[in-house]
Amino acid sequence: MHEEDARMDHVLIPITPVGKPRMTRRDKWMVRPCVKKYRDYSDVLKLHAIHFQKSSSLFIRFEMPMPNSWSKKKKMKMHQKPHQQKPDIDNLVKAVLDSLFHDDSHVFYINAFKTWSHEGSVFLSNIDALPFLPAPSVVPPRSA
16 A cells, blocks of 8 residues: 555544744743643644645635624524634644644645634645646736
8 A cells, every 4th residue: 555545535623723823932931821722732633634744735624613602593694604703814724734744845735714613623635636737837917
C-alpha cells in the first residue's frame, strides 16, 4: 500500500474552533488564557489529523457553536448559515495549518468556510486528488 493510499481523506473533529492568537515572547513563560486555549486546541487537532501532515491542498469547514442565549427559533434559523463574526477565518485557518504542519509552505490550495452549528467542530478533507485548472497564461487587464 502506498503512502498516499494510507492517508485519510477526511476527518470530523468535535471541538470548538479557535483562532491563532498573536504570540509574544512572554507567552513562553507566562501563558495567557487565550494562548493556553489555542495550545489545547492545537494538541487535539494534531491528535486527530495526523494523517493530513503531507497534504498540499485542504478543504476546511469550521462549525461555530451558537450561543446558549439564542432562542430555539433563532438557532433553527441560523443553523448552517454563514458565520460572519470573530474569530476571523484567516486566524482559524492559520491555527489549523500551524497545528498540522511544521512548515506549511508546501500547501498551495485551501478552501475554507465557517458556519453556525449547534456544536463546534472542524471538518478537514484532503483534496490532493482533485484536478486543478492551470493558471491562464495571459492575465486580462484591469478595468479602470
